[in-house]
Ligand code: ADP
């Protein structure tokens with residue numbers, strides 16, 4: 582009979598990393614969220630060969646201080662969370678300190694970074710698969726950070742082949758996800774470009790650092806798409822009865838607000854104006870893209886009761902106190918536990934009916 586023994590550290594690291602970085606989308610998501618967490622106002626996402634050769638994310642955020650070079654890619658090392666008690670009040674996307682460590686285990690990672698005080702000199706960092714800093718060299722740099730990921734899944738051959746085989750579908754998902762960040766993040770200049778194996782780099786879309794999601798939608802999807810949308814701006818109060826006891830105590834102490842805002846845009850149910858593909862339906866909690874299937878169902882049901890032949894464009898951001906939900910449900914943080922969801926859905930249903938009922942659907946000729 583086989584003996585039970587401990588798996589060696591390197592193997593454990595690789596196995597676990599494969600759960601954090603499952604596909605091309607997870608790479609892009611982790612890098613973009615790190616840039617947003619670093620306070621960037623410009624993010625440049627560059628692909629070579631649709632990410633199979635290179636995924637590179639450049640930002641003008643805080644940069645990484647030299648004192649953190651050694652620990653930046655080590656597992657469970659983060660500047661964002663130090664104890665579980667803080668998790669309820671986190672305002673950052675990241676908190677587990679796993680993304681860079683996992684990327685090092687599954688690809689070739691290099692980081693070029695520079696903090697304000699050191700401009701115009703920065704450092705280029707290279708790492709071992711364990712996340713240990715392997716090499717540092719001085720380079721010319723602006724304030725901010727560039728993370729380059731090459732040879733994704735080179736040491737997981739089955740997954741690499743799977744990625745290559747499904748690259749068309751993966752690429753579609755990546756662009757849909759990038760559309761979501763670019764749409765919902767205001768005052769952020771977002772550019773996405775791709776260079777085929779042979780040929781010139783092409784900018785796929787960009788936003789201009791707009792103060793509103795409205796202008797972002799115009800930059801990404803065009804003025805015609807925007808003209809077919811109506812604004813959504815709903816405020817409601819969460820019912821305190823659905824909260825756990827710890828949250829109740831914070832509520833009593835005035836530490837938590839029960840106000841919830843649901844803001845965004847949705848198609849008018851005009852025939853000929855809908856026809857959006859499902860990836861034009863975007864849901865967020867405090868600007869974090871997430872799968873909210875019950876929300877999607879509610880929006881689509883109400884819309885279809887006015888226009889049964891099409892499906893709407895939806896951008897809906899649920900804005901609420903960070904204590905009122907739990908993002909630590911799934912590894913990719915896209916499944917989020919939201920207290921009092923049914924109450925929100927009822928309010929959305931009523932608000933949509935009111936909006937759709939009050940609209941005059943005869944469009945001015947300039948918009949047709
Ligand atoms: P997490 O985001 O959960 O902290 P990561 O592995 O994604 O874990 O990143 C580890 C740490 O590296 C972050 O906590 C942050 O301090 C630093 N870091 C990563 N990306 C950037 C970036 N683009 N700009 C500045 N610091 C970064």
Ligand code: MG
Nearest residue numbers: 611615675680
């Ligand atoms: Mg992160």
